[in-house]
Amino acid sequence: MALLSVNGLKVDFTTRNGVTHAVDDVSFSVEKGEITAIIGESGSGKSVACYSLLGLLPMPPASIEGGSAEFEGRDLLRMSEAELRQVRGRDIAMIFQDPMTCLNPYMTIGNQLVEPLLCHRRISREEARQRAIELLDEVGLRDPQTTIDQYPHQFSGGMRQRVMIAMALINEPKLLIADEPTTALDVTIQAQILRLLADLQKRRDVGVIFISHDLAVVADIADSIVVMEQGRVVERGDRQAIFERAEHPYTRKLLAAIPGGSKAPSASTGEDLVQVRNLCTWFSQGKHHESVKAVDDVSFGIRRGEILGLVGESGSGKSTIGRSLLRLVPVTSGEVLFDGVDVTALEGKALKQMRRRMQMIFQDPYASLNPRMTVFDTLAEPLLLHGIESRKSVEQGVLKLMDDVGLARAFIRKYPHEFSGGQRQRIAIGRALATRPEFVIADEPVSALDVTIQAQILELMLALGQEYGLTMLFVSHDLAVVRHIADRIIVLYKGRIVEEGLAEQLFEHPKEDYTRQLLESIPGRQLL
Secondary structure, rough: OOOOOEEEEEEEEEEEEEEEEEEEEEEEEOOOOOEEEEEEEOOOOOHHHHHHOOOOOOOOEEEEEEEEEEOEEEEEEOOOOOHHHHHEOOOOEEEOHHHHHHOOOOHHHHHHHHHHHHHOOOOOOHHHHHHHHHHHHHHOOHHHHHHOOOOOHHHHHHHHHHHHHHHHHOOOOOOEEEEOOOOOOOOHHHHHHHHHHHHHHHHHEEEEEEEEEEEEOOOOOOOEEEEEEEEEEEEEHHHHHHHHHOHHHHHHHHHOOOOOOOOEEEEEEEEEEEEEEEEEEEEEEOOOOOOEEEEEEEEEEEEEEOOEEEOOOOOOHHHHHHHHHHOOOOOEEEEEEEEEHHHHOOOOHHHHHHHHEEEOOOOOHHHHOOOOOHHHHHHHHHHHOOOOOOOOHHHHHHHHHHHHHHHHHHHHOOOOOHHHHHHHHHHHHHHOOOOOOOEEEEEOOEEEEEEHHHHHHHHHHHHHHHOOEEEEEEEEEHHHHHHHOOOOOEEEEOEEEEEEHHHHHHHHHHHHHHHHHHHHEEEEEEEO
């Protein structure tokens, strides 16, 4: 008998625009001691289906319209709130996607770990604390006797996710639901968390539901895979069958979206458009103003028409380099030559004129787009500011940009919150191209997107790069993505360059241990 058997689950959301069938007749099962992956893009219903099992959906607007979810002979969907409270955190536990929003910033890690034990077990606080220390050690946190008394903000993203895993396991549950637990993490940290989950699952013989939008992430750990699209299950099977003999077009689409292979070389000339010489960008922190060497003596060049990939983990200094080139952060020392002109020496009107030729696409378009400005206002602003279009011709200029980035003209009066993540990123790309720049810095432009949308944005950027004759610095922590778009790659570690070379050469024959570590951390590398 399966540990969990879900049959005919239906979940609706009632809104002012009508009823949305978020989960429509979904069935799947989870065996004890196995990992079942539920895969699908944003809006496919995968998280809603799992949240509904534990009564975690707000009702209204949500309502469970049918189905059953048998867990150890009891139907979770028919349980009262009091009965579910006994199951949640004890028999079934959940690891949420963003630990920073799930951990209480006012409570120490220890108090948050101890709380579910005291709630569900007859145990003293001293015993609970000791159990928490042992579990922090088991999930790989150093010096747990000290870290147990620290607060969430004192931990890195990977450490916070380890705390969430410890919290989920502390009551020794029989079923673990992991909702996109590695989405916001660097590839090396992601690989560590995936290995940790797989090891703990085998050691404790628990059933796991692993929710993800990326088939590559589950390629090494899943026993069986359920593929969801628009609220319905479109395909299911064991891992080998899905990856080798996928039948449904949507599954094949997800597989095709996994970045792999190198692009054709750009038509770059031999001369450098951008030259970075001995760049240092240091920040002071703490009451004693200690220097943090975010970028430390970095030198490189970018040829005209070339796409240069800049790769490294969080904290390596790659985004700081991008911002330093545009003077968005103060440069401590060194030179940034753009077409022979030192950008670090420019001020006022001269800097403004130079910035027309150098633009940036930021990582999070929702944060970088003004929520009070429509698409028209957002794209018209740089056109008017730099005198590229007049008041009479600006609408045609905006429509041309929308056509270039694949946005329907009917969206011209909409606001950022009315768009999906991929559409917002297209707006951000259009805004960067509005000044007709020669050089674009793309700072993690696809890291927050579904794999199919990510593939679309990458292809769009390649096409626009050729059409506009762009030179580009593409910043990312994901070597597979960079390999797909870049001509050359620079690997950054703790503010310094550790390796650089042609994309395919660096991918196939890395020289440095750190580069090899990044490559080995790519999820589903055997698929590339």
